[in-house]
Structure formats: structure tokens, C-alpha cells
Amino acid sequence: MSAPLIWIIIPLLMSLFAFFFRKQRLFILLFAGLICAFLAILALTVRIDSIFPLGPAKIEISSELTLLGRSFILADGDRYLIALLFGMGAIWFFGSRIAAANEYFVPNGMAIVSLLVAAISVQPFLYAALIVELAVLISIPTLLQKGSAGGVGIFRFLIIQTLAVPFVLLAGWGFEQAVVSADSQRLYNFSAVLLGFGFSMWLALFPFYTWVPLLAESGHPFVAGFIFTAIPATAQIMLVDFFNNYSWLRTEPVITGVAQTAAVLMIVIPGIWAVYQKSILRLFGYLVLVEIGFAVLSFSINTHLGWEAYFSALLPRTFAIALCSMAISIWKTQNLNLNMDSLKGLFYSQPVSVISFLVGWFSLSGLPLFSMFPIRFGVLTQLSQLNLPVAIWSIIAIFGLFIASMRLISVFFTRAENRQFQVGETPVQSIFLGIGSVLLLIMGLFPNLYVRIFLETLSMYKNLP
């Protein structure tokens, strides 16, 4: 038995099964959610490429699977990332019913998770571009909402993700040819530029970021949250692989410089825009952009602390985006106008979802005592030693988010006269949001609990600082 068979082929087949029974919503979400949870736990507990006893038998899970002449390799160090992707799937699938995602979300989402794991593991790398594109295509039906036949955000997401494919494929060709070429450095540089464009599109970096706030607005918010978490996380993992394998990429100051500029623009533009934004959906999109900007900033620092922050942010980001998108979806299902002016006093009718949204929002904004604070603090401390102006601009953007946070508090807690306090959420919604909020708060108070897990993953990339 091989790891790719367990974490790619089997869930892909299961997603096909789930697709045919997608009308049985409750059964399918439990089926897919439990399988994803089981696969996540399996990834956390079972070591790849080592023998372990199972009753009287002994089982070894090998890391490699050869399919149509291509290798899929999931090494032992990838286990935590696999667990993260399947854990992400479990969170979103269990929450899909209360967030009123459409019938395609669970089966297609499961296929997306399997395809993203395949993209991380496939060798040679160029196939990853096509696999990610397949995941993007599968995601489109899940984003469409009842009564709407697509919006600008969905199309822009499709266009930008499809545009990434030629860049990554050509970069993959360039890296392969550079090894045997007489003019290898020129070809390496050419490929690095193409790769930069490809990853900028996958990660929604400046100037290819416009689809994020638009998708938050025109797609289903809960599904958009899944896309905002899954695709950038996968692209991040593939980017680390490149940096680990090509030493000249790490030492090239142009690459880190360009990445730093793009990252600071990603942080400053949405951070400042957030102050003036009235739609809570777009505001959510901007917050996601700031978070992606910080991920790129931490990799551009290229120090051990930077890489630690790069990996450590993956888990709290997943929880925070899940909470925010779930809360917004609940408001949307109740046909609330999601303009800030219309949400005055929302706390007194939807207290649990408002608190959960704020916990997610404060975490992603990097407020002290919330889960992203220690990570952001570490990145900014390092950055201030290397590039003070960039650090100052990032802090200005964070202040923009703080101001937006204060606005949100003032809007949600403004009490109109004669307004009675009531809990508008269903018990299931309250339990789901409550568990998520408590977990996120625990992550903020005890960051060592999850940081240690990802340090083991970082140790797998031996060439990184």
C-alpha cells in the first residue's frame, strides 16, 4: 500500500461516489467529512516508509506511486501538510449544510482536496499546474449560488487561475532544459520570471489579486473561504519545494526583493482599503489578501524565523477563514443585507455568529492575544532589522485593519432602542461556531501547541535557512 493511493486515489474515488449520491445531503456530508477527518488523523499518526504492526500483520506504507509513467511521492515530512488539507476538508464539509453550500460542494470539494494533494506530490512538477487547473474547474459549480449564474468574481477567478497554467508549464520546461543547456543561467532566470508570474496568480499576489474580493462577493462565502484557504496553501507548499531544491533562488536578491515589494503592496493596499470598505463580503476578501501578503512577506525574509512563520500561519489561518466565512454564510442564508450600515446591532439578534466572526477577524488582523499575533510579531521584528521602511508600511496597514475592526465592533454592538436580545442561530450553528472560536482562542493563548507540529515539516526542507 502506498501513501498516494491512500491520500489521493481513494478520496478521489470516494468523491466520485459522493457525487452520485449528492442529493442525500446529510449522508454525503457525514460520509465525506468523516473520511476526510479519518485521513487527516491517519496522516498525523502513521509514519510513511516505515513498518508498523496492525494486529498480527505488519503494514508498510510506501511513499511512491507510479501512474502512467509519472511518480506521485508523499514523503514522511508531508504528513502534516496532508493532515492540514484533509482537516480543512473535514471542517468545511461538516459545516457545509449549516452554511447552505450547494449540493456540488461536498463531492467536488473532496475531489479538490485529493487533486491538491496530487499536485503537491507529482513529479515532474509541471504536471502540478494542470492538476491545480482541474481543481479550479471542479470548484466553479460549487461557487455558483441559487438564482445566480456566475458573477464577475467567479469568472475572474477562473481566468486568472487558467492564465497561471501556461506560465507554470513553461517554467517547468525551462527548469528541465536549463540543466542540459549551455546557457543555463539565462534559462534559469527566464524560468524564474515565468514561475513568479504563475505563483503570483495562484497566490493572488499583486497585481493578480482582484479576484479575491470579487469572489468573496459574487461566490458563496463559505465555498469562497474554502478556495481562499486551499489553493494558496497548496501554492505555498509548492513554492517552498522550489526554494528548497534550487539554491540560487534563495540567494538571488532580486527574487526576495520583488516578493517583498509584492507582499507589502498586498498588505498595504487592502489594509488601507479596508478602512473605507462598506461591504462585509469585500472586507473579508481584503483580510484574506493581507494574510496572503504576510505569508509572502515571511518567505521573502528568507530566515529561519520567517520560514517558521510561513508554516505556522497555515493552521490558524484555516480556522479563522472558516469561522469568518461560516458566520457570513449564516447571515446570508437569513437574507441579511451585508452592507455595514445594515448590520447595526447584529450582535443582539445573531450573537454567536458575530462573536465568532470577530474572533476570526481579530485573529487574521493580528490583534494581540489572538492566534496570528505571535506570527506577525515575529515577522515584523525580523523585517524591521532587514528593511525598516517595509516594516513601517506593514504596520500602517495593520493599523488600517485595526480601524476596520473598531468599526465592526461599533456597528455590531450599536443597540437600537427597544431591541430585544435573542439568539438567532440554530443550536447546530452555535455549537459549530462555538467550537471553532474556542479552538482559535486556544491557539492564540498557547501558540506552541501547533507551532511545534509545523516545525517538524520545516525540518524536512533541509536546504532552507
Place this chain on the structure above:
Amino acid sequence: MVAFVSLILFLNLSWRWNIVALSLQYVAVFWLVLTVWPTGLAAVKLVTGWMAGAIIASSIPEERFAEKSQMFSSTEEIRFRFVIWVIVGVIVWALLPNIANWLPVSASMIFGGGLLISIGILQLSMTNQAYRIIFGLLTLFSGFEVMYASLEKSVLVAGLLAVVTMGLAFIGSYIMNLQVESNQ
């Protein structure tokens, strides 16, 4: 042929013209790819492209097939688009030697692929209608396939590119069906 079909698709005259142009576009792609790939493998592009065209055509209601509605270009727009197409053609022709410096691809393939890519990007940037976005993506993708065929001869890559082409057509067809349903 590539120039002609890219012009017809860009002018956006009617459903019938668009579907015919898309089919011819894949004939042109097949023709160009045939210079570097064996016939069997090159035929994958042709068959996939035609299937994509058939999928999109199947989502168009019969009564709208020949109609010339507001979705399509007016006479003034056709003139404007023709001028833009000429400018893009000249730019691609001018850039040809520079691209050839970087990619070991023949001049005819660079011109054909480059023109399709440019027209595809132009279509994507000038519309927010679902069917035109899908036509734009298919045009852009087929242009890239022409160029990439010289660089990568892997059967699996060809297969996955074909799956992506089909996937784009299915998504386009699905969204257009939803639009028809929501209009009714």
C-alpha cells in the same frame, strides 16, 4: 487560417459564426501541431476542440442559434474590433524574433500561437459574458498548446491539456444553461 478564425471569433458576429470559427480554430491548431507531433497525437487537439465546440453549441437554445441579439457586435463595434485585431497582429509579428530567442519554436507556430493567445487575452479583457469568457479561454489555451507542442511531447501532458479544454467547455456550458434557466 489562424488569423482568419481569430478575427471571426474576435468580431463576435453570431452564435453560428462563433461555433464555426471555434471548429476551424482547432483545425488550424491541428495543422500547426502536425508539424512537430505524430498525426495520432495531433488529432487529439482536433477531436478535443471539436468536442468542446459541440458541448458549447449544445447549451445554446435552437431559436437563438442564428439570431443577432445585443450580445453580439454592432457594425461600429465590428470596425473597432477589426482595427484592434490588425494592431494585435502587427504587434505579434513584431515580437516574433524576440520570442524565438527564448523558445525553440518555429516562426509559424510562434505567430499562430501568439496571435491566438493575444486575441484570447483581448477577448477576456473586453467582456464579462460567460460564453465569451469561455471562447476567450479556449482561444488563449489553444494558442498556448500550439507553442507548447514544440517544447513538450509528452502524451500525458497532451491528455491533461485535452481534459482542461473539455473542462472549460463543460463549465461554460453549465453556466450558460444556468443563465438560460434564470432568464426563463
